Amino acid sequence: GAVVSQHPSRVICKSGTSVKIECRSLDFQATTMFWYRQFPKQSLMLMATSNEGSKATYEQGVEKDKFLINHASLTLSTLTVTSAHPEDSSFYICSARENRGTGDTQYFGPGTRLTVL
Amino acid sequence: AQSVTQLGSHVSVSEGALVLLRCNYSSSVPPYLFWYVQYPNQGLQLLLKYTSAATLVKGINGFEAEFKKSETSFHLTKPSAHMSDAAEYFCAVSSMNTGFQKLVFGTGTRLLVSP
Numbered sequence: 001g002a003v004v005s006q007h008p009s010r011v012i013c014k015s016g017t018s019v020k021i022e023c024r025s026l027d028f029q030a031t032t033m034f035w036y037r038q039f040p041k042q043s044l045m046l047m048a049t050s051n052e053g054s055k056a057t058y059e060q061g062v063e064k065d066k067f068l069i070n071h072a073s074l075t076l077s078t079l080t081v082t083s084a085h086p087e088d089s090s091f092y093i094c095s096a097r098e099n100r101g102t103g104d105t106q107y108f109g110p111g112t113r114l115t116v117l
Numbered sequence: 118a119q120s121v122t123q124l125g126s127h128v129s130v131s132e133g134a135l136v137l138l139r140c141n142y143s144s145s146v147p148p149y150l151f152w153y154v155q156y157p158n159q160g161l162q163l164l165l166k167y168t169s170a171a172t173l174v175k176g177i178n179g180f181e182a183e184f185k186k187s188e189t190s191f192h193l194t195k196p197s198a199h200m201s202d203a204a205e206y207f208c209a210v211s212s213m214n215t216g217f218q219k220l221v222f223g224t225g226t227r228l229l230v231s232p
Contacts, residue, residue, distance in 0.1 A: 004160075006160070034220070042224070042225075043207065043222045043223065043224045043225050044161075044207070044222050046219070046220070091158075093160050093161070095161075095220075104149055104166070104168055104211070104213070105151070105163060105166060106220055107163065108153070108160040108161040108162070108163075109160050110159050110160040111158070111159060111160045113158065
């Protein structure tokens with residue numbers, strides 16, 4: 001149980017284009033999902049908290065107009081990187097917090113490797 | 118504010134040897150503590166978690182961790198390393214006070230296992 005998927009696993013795009021990444025909780029409902037960014041050989045940096053049916057909460061320094069988050073259902077959150085540039089190249093990981101029980105655990109997706117040329 | 122410190126960016130052990138990965142935390146409220154493992158180009162997999170119940174927590178793949186409040190530590194151990202244990206390990210902290218909205222990660226420790 002507690003499986004989170006991400007799609008796509010890898011994406012290469014040209015500078016200036018937009019890329020959408022999907023995060024799905026497959027066997028549980030998640031009111032809250034999280035988006036992280038991980039630079040090579042570094043830890044995870046929380047970008048934003050995605051809440052179903054409401055606006056996402058962005059961490060300080062994260063451009064909300066560049067990283068658009070939509071959490072339209074209890075099992076799906078999307079991250080759209082708009083007008084991508086090479087510096088946006090990174091490993092993006094989502095997680096979902098289960099609604100059941102105490103909801104104290106985040107389950108992570110397999111990540112999406114974004115390369116902007 | 119909460120924080121986690123992982124001592125040692127790299128730990129090398131021989132196959133069959135004891136694995137010890139260190140994690141110290143800082144929290145003004147009772148913490149919930151987690152260990153995650155990340156294999157190359159993959160997401161994070163939960164190994165185990167401490168949520169204020171038993172201080173010795175057993176996880177998957179033979180790993181366990183002990184919560185020591187007096188030492189503000191939550192070190193991860195495994196009696197005998199396998200080659201398949203080679204990966205990046207992250208310690209993380211959250212708390213009920215923040216509604217588990219924030220998971221703060223340490224910088225990670227890469228475990229290297231030699232034959």
